[in-house]
Amino acid sequence: MTREERLLAAVIDAVDTLVDDFDLIDFLHTLCDRCTELLDVSAVGVMLEDPSGKLQLIAASDEHTRLLELFALQHDEGPCVECHRSGTLRLNIDLTCPVETSPFPVFAARAREVGFVVTHALPMRLRAKVIGALNLFDPRPQTLSAADVRVAQALADVATIAILQHRTVAHANQQRAQMRAALISRVVIEQAKGILAERWNTGVDDAFDALRRHARSHQLGLTQLCRQIIDGHLDTDTIPRP
Incomplete structure (x- = not known):
């Protein structure tokens, strides 16, 4: 499939949140797969806030990334944590640069140990509501192109809408059941x-x-x-x- 066709497939995945048997975890793991297919990155993680507003790791493309993201949450630092707090994207962060990683040196050191040298964090946001962050990692010292940034944010936005839609439907179903x-x-x-x-x-x-x-x-x-x-x-x- 072409890149446009794969991006359309990701949008169709999001539309499936309207069905009764929608599986959120499977959807987010599919989102990780779509990101590695469509973007020039090697690993992806998805963090969402729980009802108390605390970030939780929900999906990752591989075990190393999962453990790294859990490490970030444990130490409450990293681009993903900052992205969720500010609602702004963080792109092309050189994990080998002490200046760029000064806000999260512990996380940067662990990321380098895993083999990553660059990372990006994009907010999962709808208007003023930020529900999490999409995190991209790569072991190659290269920046994300402008086209890739647009695709990455589009994926994050589509996923956000899908998740919020699912929550709305689930809440409505709960209210009807009550x-x-x-x-x-x-x-x-x-x-x-x-x-x-x-x-x-x-x-x-x-x-x-x-x-x-x-x-x-x-x-x-x-x-x-x-x-x-x-x-x-x-x-x-x-x-x-x-």
């Missing part, structure tokens, strides 16, 4: 209230108050208690009458 569970619980509670009100010849409000008090005093969920009553697993005579 609403369905709430509606089901409401029906169960109404049924249990009716059972008690009929057996006690009392109002449903009094029956509901009795249910809530019994559930709390026995550290039971209200829905759980009501299900036991409906299923006949609980003797309602054990519930104090209002």
Whole structure:
């Protein structure tokens, strides 16, 4: 395939986040593969922030890169960490240059030990929201061309949109599931209230108050208690009458 066709394939991969069985880890490992195919680099790592805002390594193109990225997180330094904090890209960093690596000397030393001499970090950002960083490494002392920079940022942007879309869909599905569970619980509670009100010849409000008090005093969920009553697993005579 041509470079344009491979880039289009990467975009299609991102569109697949709309399906129900989307696998985020597999998607990000595919992103690493796309980067090494499309860009003149040897290794790739992807870091994303967790719900607390802390960076986590999610995918890497090989084991050496994975361990290097974990080292960066452990020491809280490196171009990727700075890129995530600032939301700005860092390109053509010479890992053998003390001046360029002065903000992260420990990381630079470990990267050289692995065999890398140049690195790049691109923000995974949508407008003002930065969710992580895409990190590129190479053992050859060469710079990233302007065309490669555009492709790399395009890949990072597409991945960011895909991830945020996936999170939105997942959140919406969670909210729908919670609403369905709430509606089901409401029906169960109404049924249990009716059972008690009929057996006690009392109002449903009094029956509901009795249910809530019994559930709390026995550290039971209200829905759980009501299900036991409906299923006949609980003797309602054990519930104090209002």
